[in-house]
Amino acid sequence: MILKSSQIGVSSDELSVRSLIFFIVELQNLLNYIGSRMQRSGETISIAESVTSGFLQFSFSQMKDASKFFIGGMTVYSLDEKVTLLNVDAQEVQKNNGVSSLVAETMALNVAKLYKTDWSIAVTGYATPVAESNKKLYAYFSISYKGSVILSERLDLHSRTKAVNAQLYYTEFILGCFKLELDKLKQERVVNG
Incomplete structure (x- = not known):
């Protein structure tokens, strides 16, 4: 049997607030972990984002002593900025409305070059269902080292997801993937001595 929130005395707004609080606590744990790993490694990171509108950069800025490893980033929302600032192929940008795995990969590689960082993360996609996305919500993200x-992966969401929730979900998912990549690298270093 499935209970509706009205049957258990909790409104949908209260459930949303509880979900947000849980999200913030979990996100803070993730940020603390990534921040301490980045500090211990002595490596640096930069960000290029579109669909997340600065949430990834904001997340890194919340980490303890972020200035020691988070060098900077950019939000490239328009197609022209992806081409001009990050040297993404103009034909690829036009063909896919700036949203493809190749665009995300190029953004990641070129933001790392621009900021001279060891790591980079890039993301491009849709937070609202639009004609260009066939009314679907998805994002491509890439991590470079x-x-x-x-x-480099595609992340799909339900088309009814609210825009801000989509942006937050993309951000949290990408940070989780970045944590896993940090863990893999640490494990490889232990194995290889």
Whole structure:
């Protein structure tokens, strides 16, 4: 049997607030972990984002002593800025409305070059269902390390997801993937001595 929130005495607004509080607590734990790992490694990171509108940069800025490893980032919302600032191929940008795995990978590689960082994260996608996305919500993100893309994926969401929730979900998911990449690298270093 499925209970509706009205049957258990909790409004949907209260459930939303509880979900947000849980999200913030979990996100803070993730940020603390990433921040301490980045400090211990002595490596640096930069961000290029579109669909998340600065949420990734904001997240890194919330980490303890962020200025020691978070070098900077940019929000490139328009197609022209992706081409002009991050040297993404103009034909690829036009063909896919700036949203493809190749666009995300190029953004990641070039923001790392621009900021001279060890790591980079890039994301581009849709937070609202529009004609260009066939009314679907999805994003492509890439993580690069030392000049190579090490992870590039597509993340799909339900088309009824509110825009801000989509942006937050993309951000949290990408940060979780970044944590896993940090863990993999640490494990490889232990194995290789």
